[in-house]
Amino acid sequence: MFRESPIIRWRNYSDRYKLRGYKCTKCSATYFEYKGMCPCGNLDFTEIDFSGRGKIAAFTQIHGGPEAFENKTPYCVAVIDLVEGARIEAQVMDCKYEDLKIGTEVEAVFRKFYSSGEKGVIHYGTKFVPKF
Amino acid sequence: MRMKRVDIMKVGVIGIGITKFGEIWEQGLRELLLDAQLRALNDAKIDAKQIDSLFTGNMIAGLASGQLHIGAMAAENLNLNKPSVRVEGACASGSLALRQGIAAIESGSADIVMASGVEKMTDISxxxxxxxxxxxxxxxxxxxxxxxxxxxxALLASAYMKEYGLKREVLAEVSVKNHFHGARNPYAQYQSEITVDTVLNSTMVADPLTLFDCSPITDGAASIILASEKTAKKMGAEVYITGSGLATDTLSLxxxxxxxxxxxxxNAAQSAYKQAGITAKDVSFAEVHDCFSIAEIYAVEALGLAKQGEAAQLYTSKQTYFDGKKPVNTSGGLKACGHPVAATGIKQAIEATMQLRGEGGKRQVKGATTGVTYNVGGSGGTACVHVFKKMK
Structure with a gap:
């Protein structure tokens, strides 16, 4: 495998750090991160910074991780419906996995993800914590 | 009065070849592919020079073996300088190679085509x-x-189990049945039967899926040789592909x-059925993509073998065994047969051909006339369905 270039992740920093999405100017559909062409055919979007509040639509706890996360298992990943309408996939943390349910309300937090090797860039992004 | 002419596509299967699936330490990417290619040529009783084009599915050789350019490799294996292309659609790569082969014959650019799939997965961690x-x-x-x-x-399973009340023990029946079939398939990676407890008590991989809900890491290759209807009839082929459907969706869930x-x-199932002029009721058996147990539940519903949300009934009543009303994955599926990613789609086509030829041995479906294969790439970003018919 190749060592990851920092550029690959840097491109998406503004979206990830601010949980920024895009809203179609024609049909108002919202997406987390860039969406090239809306299913309605429109190419124009306005930026929308999501509030970070949402509900779990599906979730799992991963015990066998990929290379970048192999030392972090087990960790929880969920499909989350944001209150503004977009659906995203993200890690849910700072909780007991057993306490999570479909429908649990969650809130976005800014967290470290992993680093590209010992001397590599540290990548950050958005994870979620439950609001019990 | 004008008669409506219905043209049903017919592409003949004239040869099949498959390696043993498993941890094949002795063979590399190239040797595995050659092994399957030679077996298919032997089965078809033709010379390699008679092949007009080759299509080979492969997903991870670029990362796992540092080898790309699989199209040229497949032709070089047989000392050919003919058109040869590598096809990639994640875990559906094999079916896509098959579909490209069918398209080459249907377009008239080739009369005899070899479609293969190969994956070498155990060289890396x-x-x-x-x-x-x-x-x-x-x-x-x-x-x-x-x-x-x-x-x-596992995310799909969590949503489905909550919505339809699918029980964990019932989901385990998918793997139990696939191991039962694998135990009756000489080229399967795992030829042993298991119980529901084996699944429930095995290591957790991604909740609720345990190790025995997951297809394994496998080396293997499979090749199939196709011919135009005219040539296939001349050669005495019994099995014909009459429908091919392909559809895509977003990469992310x-x-x-x-x-x-x-x-x-x-969508892939509906377009394949339409082309073949059949409905779900005509299906004698199905080979489907059970990369994870929950994927087989989604597959039987997509194929119309069960209504949306009702697949569990097929498993509690054990109808999906080879001697049941709706046999599914008589090869052992991806779970027991193994899942050398791009070889899987071709393996499914080979199992369908063997069943229709009556070569299913201890897992033979009696009186089978129509078989369906259902191959998925990713978590559903690609799906490819083929219809196989026995014709005499």
Missing amino acids: TEQVTTALMGAGDEELEGFNGLTFPGLY ARRKSLLRLDAGI
């Missing part, structure tokens, strides 16, 4: 395989968040319309 396979998901929206393939299907079904699978 489990973590590296996990990373490589995640290339089939959405790298930015899913991979970056630590998602894995078992993780994606989050951007799908629903987590409770795979729309690509439903």
Whole structure:
């Protein structure tokens, strides 16, 4: 495998750090991160910074991780419906996995993800914590 | 009065060849592919020079073996300088190679085609395989968040189990049945029977999926030789492909319309059925993509073998065994037969051909006339369905 270039992740920093999405100017559909062409055919979007509040639509706890996360298992990943309408996939943390349910309300937090090797860039992004 | 002429596509299967699936330490990528190619030529009783074009599915050799340019490799293996192309659609790569082969024959550019799939997966670590396979998901929206393939299907399972009340023990029946069939298939990776307890008590991979809900890491290759209807009839072929359907969807789960079904699978099945002029009721057996137990539940519903949300009944009543009303995965499926990613789609086609030829041995479906294969790439970003018919 190749060592990851920092550029690959840097491109998406503004979206990830601010949980920024895009809203179609024609049909108002919202997406987390860039969406090239809306299913309605429109190419124009306005930026929308999501509030970070949402509900779990599906979730799992991963015990066998990929290379970048192999030392972090087990960790929880969920499909989350944001209150503004977009659906995203993200890690849910700072909780007991057993306490999570479909429908649990969650809130976005800014967290470290992993680093590209010992001397590599540290990548950050958005994870979620439950609001019990 | 004008008669409506119905043209049903017919492409003949004139040869099949498959390697043993498993941890094949002795053979590399090239040797595995050659092994399957030679077996298919032997079965077809033709010389390699008679092949007009080759299509070879492969997903991870670029990462796992540092080898790309698989098209040229496949032709070189047989000392050919003919058109030869590598086809990639994640875990559906094999079916896509098959479909490209059919298209070449239907277009008239080739009369005899070899479609293969090959994957060498055990040369790298489990973590590296996990990373490589995640290339089939959405790298930015899913991979970056630590998602894995078992993780994606576990997300689907969590949504489906909540919505339809599918019980954990019933989901385990998928793997139990597939191991039962694998135990009756000489080329399967795992030829041993298991129980529901084996599944429930095995190591957790991605909750609720345990190790025995997951297809293994496998080396293997499979080749199939196709011919135009005219040539295939001359050669005495019994099995014909009469429908081919392909559909796609978003790479990521989050951007799908629903987590409770795979729309690509439903659309591919409908277009293959339409082309073949059949409905789900005509299907004698199905070979489907059970990369994870929950994927087989989605597959039988996409194929119309069960209504949306009702697949559990097929498993509690054991109808999906080879001697049941709706046999599914008589090869042992991806779970017991093994899942050398791009070889799987061709393996499914080979199992369908063997069943229709009456070569199913201890897992033979009696009186089978119509078989369906259902191959999925990623978590449903690609789905490819083929219809096989016995004709005499």
